[in-house]
Amino acid sequence: MSAAVKADPALIGGVQLALDALAESAEPGSVGDHLGATMVAERLALHSFACTASAYPGWVWTVSLARAPRSKTVTVCETALLPGADALQAPAWLPYADRLAPGDVGPGDVTPYVEDDPLLVAGFEATGDEDVDATALWELGLGRARVLSSQGRAEAAQRWYDGDHGPGAAVAVKAPAPCASCGFFVPITGALRSVFGLCANEWSPSDGTVVSIDHGCGAHSEVDIDRRDAERVPEPIVDDFTVESVRL
Numbered sequence: 001m002s003a004a005v006k007a008d009p010a011l012i013g014g015v016q017l018a019l020d021a022l023a024e025s026a027e028p029g030s031v032g033d034h035l036g037a038t039m040v041a042e043r044l045a046l047h048s049f050a051c052t053a054s055a056y057p058g059w060v061w062t063v064s065l066a067r068a069p070r071s072k073t074v075t076v077c078e079t080a081l082l083p084g085a086d087a088l089q090a091p092a093w094l095p096y097a098d099r100l101a102p103g104d105v106g107p108g109d110v111t112p113y114v115e116d117d118p119l120l121v122a123g124f125e126a127t128g129d130e131d132v133d134a135t136a137l138w139e140l141g142l143g144r145a146r147v148l149s150s151q152g153r154a155e156a157a158q159r160w161y162d163g164d165h166g167p168g169a170a171v172a173v174k175a176p177a178p179c180a181s182c183g184f185f186v187p188i189t190g191a192l193r194s195v196f197g198l199c200a201n202e203w204s205p206s207d208g209t210v211v212s213i214d215h216g217c218g219a220h221s222e223v224d225i226d227r228r229d230a231e232r233v234p235e236p237i238v239d240d241f242t243v244e245s246v247r248l
Contacts, residue, residue, distance in 0.1 A: 177216055184204065
């Protein structure tokens with residue numbers, strides 16, 4: 001009971017009135033034990049009852065009781081089902097744009113436009129990096145309003161480098177040589193040229209994807225398998241003293 005509000009015996013004692021109100025609004029059989037009453041304001045109390053419905057574990061039925069000044073009549077304000085401390089609740093709402101994850105976009109899907117995307121900058125905005133600025137101007141010529149910002153470029157590079165086509169991938173760790181020395185490695189243009197390129201080897205698991213220069217696989221153009229000498233089979237031995245009978 002709140003120390004700032006004086007207890008009202010008429011409101012605190014209105015347990016049966018609260019139960020009668022829940023009998024009209026709550027699912028039959030879902031009202032459990034009385035958990036107590038609290039004064040939430042002057043002449044306003046809140047009664048709580050356990051909810052026994054299996055679909056709402058940890059939830060609480062509440063009934064607000066009040067009375068007018070100088071009146072002894074207690075009335076019901078409202079009833080509600082509220083979550084308790086251990087209540088099972090739906091996860092916090094996330095907007096559609098924040099809910100999307102890589103791989104969620106399928107055929108026909110369209111992602112929402114993000115006006116202030118920190119990963120993009122205007123195509124004509126100078127970044128201070130000559131190579132990047134030259135790329136941005138060239139991209140602007142293609143009619144695109146925005147290009148990657150420094151943050152967007154750094155995040156993409158880190159994601160690629162840490163992914164399945166970077167140096168830490170299992171296939172790269174066991175590779176005989178890196179992509180940088182492979183004839184199927186196609187360097188990309190722009191600021192990421194010194195770190196990434198494209199794989200053009202149909203036998204490689206990275207064919208058609210962005211790979212780091214220190215990635216690698218067993219389909220490297222300049223390596224070969226260890227070839228063993230052909231197995232030497234001895235001449236057949238003919239046993240002239242053995243006769244095989246054949247039924248005609």
